[in-house]
Amino acid sequence: MSKYQKLQDRYTALLQLNQLSIDCADLNALLEQVHHAIAGVMSANNFYIVLYDQTFSTLEFVYHVDEKDEMEPRKYALSEFEGTMTSYVIETGKALLATPEVITQLEQEHKIDPVGIGTAGVDWLGVPLIDDGFVIGVMAIQSYSAETRYQESERDLLEFTAQHIVTALTRLQDRGRLKDAVDARTRELMQQIRDREKAELLQESLYRISELTNDPDLEIDTFYSLVHNIVGQLINAENFYIAKYDAKNDELFFAYFLDQQFNNDDGYYKPRKLSNHFTELVLRSGETVLLDQQGMVDLHQKGITIKPETDVLSWLGVPLIHSGELLGAMVIQSYQQSVFFTEQDAELLRFVSRHVASAMKRREIANDERKTYELLEHQVKLRTAALEDEIKQRKVAEEKLKHAASxxxxxxxxxxxxxxxxxxxxxxxxxxxxxxxxxxxxxxxxxxxxxxxxxxxxxxxxxxxxxxxxxxxxxxxxxxxxxxxxxxxxxxxxxxxxxxxxxxxxxxxxxxxxxxxxxxxxxxxxxxxxxxxxxxxxxxxxxxxxxxxxxxxxxxxxxxxxxxxxxDSSMHKEVQNALSLESDIRKAIDNQEFIPYFQPIVQITDGKIIGFEALARWPSDKRGFVYPDDFIPLAEETNLVMAIDLQILEKSCQQLMLWQQRLGLDHLYVSCNLYCNHFFNLSLPQDIQSIIDKTGVQPHQVRVELTERALLENSDVVLDNMLALKRMGVKILLDDFGTGYSSLSYLHRFPMDVLKIDRSFIHKVHERGNHQAIIKTIIDLAANLNMATVGEGIEHEADAQLLKSMGCDYGQGYYYFKPLPGDEIESFLLSKS
Missing domain, CATH: 3.30.70.270 (Reverse transcriptase/Diguanylate cyclase domain)
Structure with missing residues (x-):
């Protein structure tokens, strides 16, 4: 092939690559066509593209064709490729044309290992993929034959190709993020429409119950029947009864009932002395009781209740209480496999019970008042005739005197x-x-x-x-x-x-x-x-x-x-309590009373502890143990929380160093919440660097958490602080994600490493389909933005397994560990070592 023909082929290949970076809509198709274009102008039988995740130090071979080696399409730890030429290009950020002579020199200089992936060929040529100054991957070709050698021109062409690949990758990733965001918003709007329809039905039903409660002329039996009808529109209440409790005689009688299986003929709803039925369980506890068939059987086997009817598959009872007085109970039960009551049903029935109890009590009071009124009315009539004349004579004079004095x-x-x-x-x-x-x-x-x-x-x-x-x-x-x-x-x-x-x-x-x-x-x-x-x-x-x-x-x-x-009753003490508490907080800061409690953060795949969130606790010398909710709001209001945060961060770093010295655990980190005002202060990087220098921890072992509010105010100052922390090596976590502004715009703009999914979405997520969709969207969004995800507030195994299946990286919550002081954490770590 002539020299001019080679130039023409390369020019054609470059045009083709440029057009591919613009037109291609699929990553796999793009990479395959890139390989085809390169193979048209140079030997590229052995060709691969690997993407590098700096946050998690992982490699992913997104395209790999090789005559001798095979690479699984999964993520690898960068440490697995230590000493390879791929790792060398990532570290240096420069292209490498490795001939046997160059390879030998690099081995002698200990820059690559003698044995490693990619060192078995004759020539190896790799170029970095660079985006915004950061290496995000490597593209490489390799020759196993002495007949195929690479020159500087191939290196230049491969470097040019790398720029187009980065451009296409960025465009494809942006398109994917936009599509995910649109899809998530569409699902959210549809769910909002369904929730709004449910809420409107609930509101209308509760308003109708309220109207019934406020109608003094309505007969009580009719009231019960109408309440049953309204409840039946919200819950499956085909089997419903209201039992009234006579405290004086310790008896129970059924004021209203409608049942598919039982009636008064079989004695099921006849009055009785209090015994060990399930209704009595509600009366004695004064609490809502929600049971399935197995739960009812378990109570019977423990000797707490009678043997349940075999037809009853789900049972829900709530007490009727008015001003602390127990009036009775309201119960629904199901005989159908398809009908099981939930906590949401229990909450609704509790609300209805307050109205029913109010109506029952009001009718008792109204009856007493009517009798009293009739007696008083008779007495007033007897007195009125005698006093009428005297009142008329004195009225004018008294009114004048009263008005002047009053x-x-x-x-x-x-x-x-x-x-x-x-x-x-x-x-x-x-x-x-x-x-x-x-x-x-x-x-x-x-x-x-x-x-x-x-x-x-x-x-x-x-x-x-x-x-x-x-x-x-x-x-x-x-x-x-x-x-x-x-x-x-x-x-x-x-x-x-x-x-x-x-x-x-x-x-x-x-x-x-x-x-x-x-x-x-x-x-x-x-x-x-x-x-x-x-x-x-x-x-x-x-x-x-x-x-x-x-x-x-x-x-x-x-x-x-x-x-x-x-x-609000709390207002009466609020001023005095606030002043006293503020004074005590200031003294506690001076006396170094605030200490960190540590809640482990685990790798969700295997439960391995990778770090801790440090939470402020106050064992006050004066007040005893003060819970965070009792002092954090005032500390934020008075800006004293700034000093508390830095105190907790310093003590957490000191504790981490003690664990390293005593237990040899160098892989752990601590993560501390910082009040948003920290990020509005240009001295924040210096404050954290001072703590790192003082305690001796490594910057990558320190993580700081901020909320979305900090990103919405003084955004330029906040961004400068975050970039300074990133340069130091400190990682940044966005706390409570999903509860605030949650805009894609700031996720692109601010350099976060981790999104912490708010506990309000995590709690019993295995029972909430709408929350599952939101969490999945957040996890996918974070993955697309090269961010990790932490699920907060995990309390159930089912929630942990669901998050694991969704691809959530890390978790924390009472299901794994509760927050503990440093010495207890150390004892636990020692027992596991």
């Missing part, structure tokens, strides 16, 4: 004394009649001081009058608006049916106060913050209720003003 001079509203009296009466009435409900709204004007300071006190007085009139228009006639003083108002809303009505009143007031008031020909914007407090049996005085309503109002101001907040 109303605010400026606004004409009831004053504090009157409101206190009305509120105490409402409290007393609620004590006598628990079904009587009421609420207090505590209002404070947000910008009243601005009006006073700028327009004067006269304008402020006029504004208070306007607001008083507006508030009266918002409430019902039977409710009370009062002025406590200054710019503080309170509203007593009595005889309420639920919280929603109160929320509507609060919303109307905040909306009204957001509008301008015309004061002295000038628009004034005022706004208000409202504390909402519902009655509760713990309140014995109006002063204590006003205090808590005031606390709720200040919470509304703290959260941005122009809003309302409902009092």
């Amino acid at each position: 109303h605010d001079i400026l606004t004409g509203l009831p004053n504090r004394a009157v409101f206190i009296d009305l509120l105490n009466r409402a409290i007393a009435r609620n004590k006598r009649h628990p079904e009587f409900k009421f609420a207090v709204l505590f209002l404070d004007l947000d910008r009243f001081k601005v009006v006073n300071d700028n327009l004067g006190h006269h304008a402020g007085d006029n504004l208070l009058k306007e607001i008083s009139t507006a508030l009266i228009d918002v409430i019902r006639d039977k409710d009370t608006v009062a002025r406590l003083g200054g710019d503080e108002f309170v509203i007593l809303v009595e005889d309420i049916e639920g919280s929603e009505g109160i929320f509507e009143v609060a919303k109307r007031i905040t909306s009204l106060m957001s509008l301008p008031f015309m004061i002295e020909n000038q628009s004034v914007f005022i706004g208000t913050s409202i504390g909402v407090l519902f009655n509760n049996e713990r309140y014995d005085s109006a002063d204590s209720m006003l205090r808590d309503a005031d606390i709720a109002m200040y919470h509304a101001k703290d959260k941005g003003k122009g809003r309302f907040e409902v009092f």
